[in-house]
Amino acid sequence: MATTKKKRRKKSVKKLKYSNRNLNFVHVVTLAGIILILLVIILAVRGCGGISHRTPEGVVEGYIKAAVAGKDKKMQECYSADKISDEAKTEISSTIKYFQAHGAKDVNIDSCEAISESKSYSYVYIRYNLVLQNDQEYPCISTYLVKVQDKKYYLYSPSDISDKISQQAAKDYQKFMTTKTYTDYTKAYEIFLKKNPGYEDKIASKLNG
Structure with missing residues (x-):
């Protein structure tokens, strides 16, 4: 029973690490998207004059x-x-x-x-x-x-x-x-x-x- 519990804990840790990676990736992509939108707006304003x-x-x-x-x-x-x-x-x-x-x-x-x-x-x-x-x-x-x-x-x-x-x-x-x-x-x-x-x-x- 002790061995089974240890294996379950290891699996749960792996799942947590994987979810954090996904979360960080989503944050990076979202931030990049916001920056891209801001750049487009700035360039549009400058170009429009x-x-x-x-x-x-x-x-x-x-x-x-x-x-x-x-x-x-x-x-x-x-x-x-x-x-x-x-x-x-x-x-x-x-x-x-x-x-x-x-x-x-x-x-x-x-x-x-x-x-x-x-x-x-x-x-x-x-x-x-x-x-x-x-x-x-x-x-x-x-x-x-x-x-x-x-x-x-x-x-x-x-x-x-x-x-x-x-x-x-x-x-x-x-x-x-x-x-x-x-x-x-x-x-x-x-x-x-x-x-x-x-x-x-x-x-x-x-x-x-």
Whole structure:
């Protein structure tokens, strides 16, 4: 009887070891599956380069990034949930052409905030540097009027900007020109031109050619 009991104990130990191996294998496979799913999601988000409509600043940043990358369809997403106007299409093509004239291969965004806000719109500036082919950075500042549509933010089409909004934006921009953000930009711009004499003429000739 003693011998039989010992054999049963040995068999039960073997079964326990085998079940632990199976359990560890299941854990490893499950963990690997989760990691794979996360990687797919991350790569999809990066590859998509989607436009954020959650904030006025988000849509402006997305617009500039898409413009430097030459993605006109992504830029169109920034303008409206409805059919895009011909004026907006012209604005898009002009912006892409401008960045291409610089030979920009990337963009580094320094800051992006609202200059002023009202019930009907936000007036947003974005300060950024175009990364050129020689790795120099060309300082830029752009401003955009942003509206809310279906609880999402979109750029105003040029044809939708009223005279009243345009006049107020001009006044707000004059105030913005006295801020540190703007003065820092002008200093960086002047330094770049000193290092690259005749640069603006070269860009102008490309755009007019």
